[in-house]
Amino acid sequence: MTTAPVRTIAPAAPLPLRQRIRLWIESEPVLAYLFMSPGWLILLLFMSYPFFLGIWISLTDRTVGLPTGEFVGLRNYRDLLRDGVFRLTVLNTFIYGFVTVPFKLLLGLLLALLLNQAFRLRNVLRAALLLPWIVPTALSSLAWLMLYDPVLSPFSWLLKDWGVVEGSIAFLGSRVNAIVSLCVANIWRGTPFFAVAILAGLQAVPHELHEAAAIEGANAVQRFFAVTLPVIRGIVVITTLFSIIWTFADFQLVYVLTKGGPANSTHIFGTFAWQEGIGGAGKLGMGAAVSLYMFPILAALSAILLRYVRSQET
Amino acid sequence: MVGSNRLSSRILFLYVPLALFTVFLLFPFYWMLIISLKPNSLLLNTKVNPLYLTEFTLRHYRYLFENTEFPRWAWNTAVVTFGATLLSLTCSILMGYALGRFRFRGGNLMGTAVFLAYLIPPTLLFIPLSQVVVRFGIYNQYWALILTYPTFLIPFASWLLMGYFRTIPRELEECAMIDGASRIQAMWRIVMPLALPGVLSAAIFSFTLSWNEFLYALVFMGSGQMKTIPVGTVNDLIRADVFQWGPLMAAAVLGSVPVAIVYMFFVDHYVSGMTAGAVKG
Numbered sequence: 001m002t003t004a005p006v007r008t009i010a011p012a013a014p015l016p017l018r019q020r021i022r023l024w025i026e027s028e029p030v031l032a033y034l035f036m037s038p039g040w041l042i043l044l045l046f047m048s049y050p051f052f053l054g055i056w057i058s059l060t061d062r063t064v065g066l067p068t069g070e071f072v073g074l075r076n077y078r079d080l081l082r083d084g085v086f087r088l089t090v091l092n093t094f095i096y097g098f099v100t101v102p103f104k105l106l107l108g109l110l111l112a113l114l115l116n117q118a119f120r121l122r123n124v125l126r127a128a129l130l131l132p133w134i135v136p137t138a139l140s141s142l143a144w145l146m147l148y149d150p151v152l153s154p155f156s157w158l159l160k161d162w163g164v165v166e167g168s169i170a171f172l173g174s175r176v177n178a179i180v181s182l183c184v185a186n187i188w189r190g191t192p193f194f195a196v197a198i199l200a201g202l203q204a205v206p207h208e209l210h211e212a213a214a215i216e217g218a219n220a221v222q223r224f225f226a227v228t229l230p231v232i233r234g235i236v237v238i239t240t241l242f243s244i245i246w247t248f249a250d251f252q253l254v255y256v257l258t259k260g261g262p263a264n265s266t267h268i269f270g271t272f273a274w275q276e277g278i279g280g281a282g283k284l285g286m287g288a289a290v291s292l293y294m295f296p297i298l299a300a301l302s303a304i305l306l307r308y309v310r311s312q313e314t
Numbered sequence: 315m316v317g318s319n320r321l322s323s324r325i326l327f328l329y330v331p332l333a334l335f336t337v338f339l340l341f342p343f344y345w346m347l348i349i350s351l352k353p354n355s356l357l358l359n360t361k362v363n364p365l366y367l368t369e370f371t372l373r374h375y376r377y378l379f380e381n382t383e384f385p386r387w388a389w390n391t392a393v394v395t396f397g398a399t400l401l402s403l404t405c406s407i408l409m410g411y412a413l414g415r416f417r418f419r420g421g422n423l424m425g426t427a428v429f430l431a432y433l434i435p436p437t438l439l440f441i442p443l444s445q446v447v448v449r450f451g452i453y454n455q456y457w458a459l460i461l462t463y464p465t466f467l468i469p470f471a472s473w474l475l476m477g478y479f480r481t482i483p484r485e486l487e488e489c490a491m492i493d494g495a496s497r498i499q500a501m502w503r504i505v506m507p508l509a510l511p512g513v514l515s516a517a518i519f520s521f522t523l524s525w526n527e528f529l530y531a532l533v534f535m536g537s538g539q540m541k542t543i544p545v546g547t548v549n550d551l552i553r554a555d556v557f558q559w560g561p562l563m564a565a566a567v568l569g570s571v572p573v574a575i576v577y578m579f580f581v582d583h584y585v586s587g588m589t590a591g592a593v594k595g
Contacts, residue, residue: 026497029418036412036424039405039468043431046443047465051434054442107335114332125332127581129339134577134584136526138544139566143342146349146559152357154345154364161363192339196585249435252528256548270437270529277441278533287441294438302433306426 108194410475478512
């Protein structure tokens with residue numbers, strides 16, 4: 001009781017320093033930057049710094065084991081453009097990144113529409129069918145490596161058993177076969193991602209609209225295009241762009257299945273950068289240049305994605 | 315008649331396609347499992363049907379534990395996964411909170427920067443990052459991965475948590491602060507409990523992504539005893555052209571089990587994390 005009057009007077013006098021510091025720290029802008037600092041510190045040290053270091057390294061002939069290299073200007077970039085393996089790598093990456101996506105999208109959409117129906121064991125099946133996307137890709141790729149084995153492949157065994165083919169199939173033996181095999185494995189891994197993302201979008205489709213359209217005499221296909229598609233369009237576009245970016249910048253599946261072979265004909269950017277920069281001769285400058293050739297494409301895709309996400313928010 | 319018509323259309327348009335999808339998506343796992351249990355005599359005999367298991371053995375699993383470094387790889391993977399997840403989660407909760415709840419100049423710009431950081435793939439950075447790791451003296455140490463995995467975990471988890479924090483009404487905190495709680499207390503006691511589902515989603519996603527990572531583990535921690543399960547299995551168990559399929563598939567099964575178990579328990583968190591974090595923004 002006796003201290004109460006003193007407190008009411010206190011604000012008139014200047015606040016003690018400690019309290020002023022506390023008030024300053026607790027103001028929103030200060031606290032916000034304080035909160036973000038640990039995260040940004042890590043991102044600056046291990047993301048921004050290596051990014052700019054990578055640009056510098058790509059302009060040198062630095063190799064593994066030597067601390068620095070000579071500045072060579074754009075020589076690495078120019079040499080790559082003249083390298084047949086690199087040009088094949090660019091082509092492969094585009095095939096791998098863009099051809100698989102329509103399959104993943106269509107299969108994922110179909111699977112989502114199926115899983116959106118009511119049936120027994122629906123939740124169990126939904127959980128089980130997402131597994132290809134959850135399990136470590138390097139390990140599931142090993143399963144595919146054996147499924148594609150020239151001698152032990154069960155696909156070859158079945159086809160021989162049914163009399164479709166005479167000998168075993170060399171799934172990874174030629175460039176065309178290997179690329180098709182890589183794409184199939186990639187579609188296998190990516191389809192569940194599309195399915196689950198689209199399935200989440202389907203929950204937002206108003207049931208009444210479907211019923212109303214059905215009463216008006218629209219069939220299932222018409223209802224899909226008129227009612228369902230407009231609602232899930234945003235999710236479909238965003239998922240597709242994400243998938244293109246990730247597939248484009250993939251590494252493990254190709255590393256495990258072909259290591260870029262046969263005869264360097266199935267490399268994508270990631271594996272070729274690894275082989276040039278780390279695996280083979282350890283030409284860090286050349287490897288960094290291979291990686292950076294991805295940048296304009298990734299930047300363009302990211303810009304489109306960012307614009308689209310922004311337009312969805314408003 | 316109408317009933318049987320409906321049933322047959324259900325079989326044709328629902329059950330048959332679902333069965334096909336199930337076979338396509340789960341067959342590689344079935345194959346992994348039966349090869350890991352199959353005796354070599356059966357495995358290499360190309361005359362018998364390879365799709366069934368007529369007898370089984372645990373020899374391949376025993377081989378993995380007695381004759382390879384697999385237990386050590388598992389330990390390495392666990393250390394890195396928990397370290398990276400803990401670090402990323404701490405940074406992301408703070409960052410997500412700041413981006414989702416504070417009004418400050420540059421807030422939108424910071425949010426966009428986090429989103430763009432999420433789109434930078436490891437294949438773009440791994441070569442210069444290997445030089446950074448060497449320069450910091452952490453090459454081939456746990457820190458090499460514990461500090462670099464957050465570069466893809468923090469953007470994702472912050473983005474996801476930012477969304478969660480935004481949905482919690484500001485009035486709740488303001489009330490607590492009027493009642494005398496400091497801002498930090500209000501954050502801990504009022505907002506955090508409500509954001510717990512989001513934190514859990516971020517945690518299991520970080521766990522999965524760390525456990526599954528391959529490229530950084532291969533380049534920054536890929537020699538000697540420091541390999542993770544995916545790197546050790548792919549690089550050490552495949553020697554020359556002699557494939558030891560039994561132990562290989564056993565390692566693939568064991569390496570997949572932890573994430574599969576976590577996933578089975580938290581399916582709904584995965585799904586909401588995927589859609590809230592990656593898709594809806």
